[in-house]
Amino acid sequence: MTHDEHHRALVRRLAAEVKPTRRLWTGAVRLGLWMALEVGVLAWVATHTSNDFVQKLKQPVYAIEVLFFVTAAVISAALALRSAIPGRALRASEAAVAAVLVIAGTLLVAAVEPMDATTPLGGFVRVGLPCAYGIGIFTALPLLLLWWMVRRGASMSGGLSGLLAGAAASFFSFAMLRLKCPTDEPLHILTWHLLPALVLIALSTLAGGTWLRFRSRVQSREPTR
Numbered sequence: 001m002t003h004d005e006h007h008r009a010l011v012r013r014l015a016a017e018v019k020p021t022r023r024l025w026t027g028a029v030r031l032g033l034w035m036a037l038e039v040g041v042l043a044w045v046a047t048h049t050s051n052d053f054v055q056k057l058k059q060p061v062y063a064i065e066v067l068f069f070v071t072a073a074v075i076s077a078a079l080a081l082r083s084a085i086p087g088r089a090l091r092a093s094e095a096a097v098a099a100v101l102v103i104a105g106t107l108l109v110a111a112v113e114p115m116d117a118t119t120p121l122g123g124f125v126r127v128g129l130p131c132a133y134g135i136g137i138f139t140a141l142p143l144l145l146l147w148w149m150v151r152r153g154a155s156m157s158g159g160l161s162g163l164l165a166g167a168a169a170s171f172f173s174f175a176m177l178r179l180k181c182p183t184d185e186p187l188h189i190l191t192w193h194l195l196p197a198l199v200l201i202a203l204s205t206l207a208g209g210t211w212l213r214f215r216s217r218v219q220s221r222e223p224t225r
Helices: 003-017 027-046 060-082 092-112 121-152 158-180 186-211
Strands: none
Touching: 027 060, 027 121, 027 158, 060 092, 060 121, 060 158, 092 186, 121 158, 121 186, 158 186
16 A cells, blocks of 8 residues: 555544534633532531531631632632643643642641640541541542543643642632531641642542543554555
8 A cells, every 4th residue: 555545544534533522611611610519519518517617707817718728729620621721821820829829828727826736646536537538528529520521621731630620629628628627726627628638639630640631532553554
């Protein structure tokens, strides 16, 4: 088979395997859908907690801390969706804003009151494990939705998309757990709220490198001789 014949055969095969796909919703619509899910989970949390978070939100430090993590989550979600659009560059300044908000929020947590290192280890773990589970539960659906929307696009860097999706879902979950959990002790929050969120982000990053990066669905075949 000559080069021209091989080229025509390859074009015919590729054209036969091309299938029409539905046009993706705009980034704003997809972000709105994700936020609607988060608001739904937040509404459930607000009605299933004994923590008087409404009264706590009157404290500026507490309110700003929660706002910082929510804002960082929304920015990360927008960047995750944008990362799946070929040719759309991610702005380092936006990622930097999200990182600064998370760092500032963490510093506010640590600055509220001195850490209590006198709690027996057994009690510390017994009280903290439900919060760690809560982070995982609150993160699951929003993270799966973001992953699905990223997979619908064509991310050229699956690890980055996984990191951003994990950060969006985990930081929003962190904010929700701050509203649900009555404990404001910094060591508890950093160990059982923030650390599990960071672990989930790391796992999402690693998994994204394998499953979120765009790969052509056209299977390669040996040329006919």
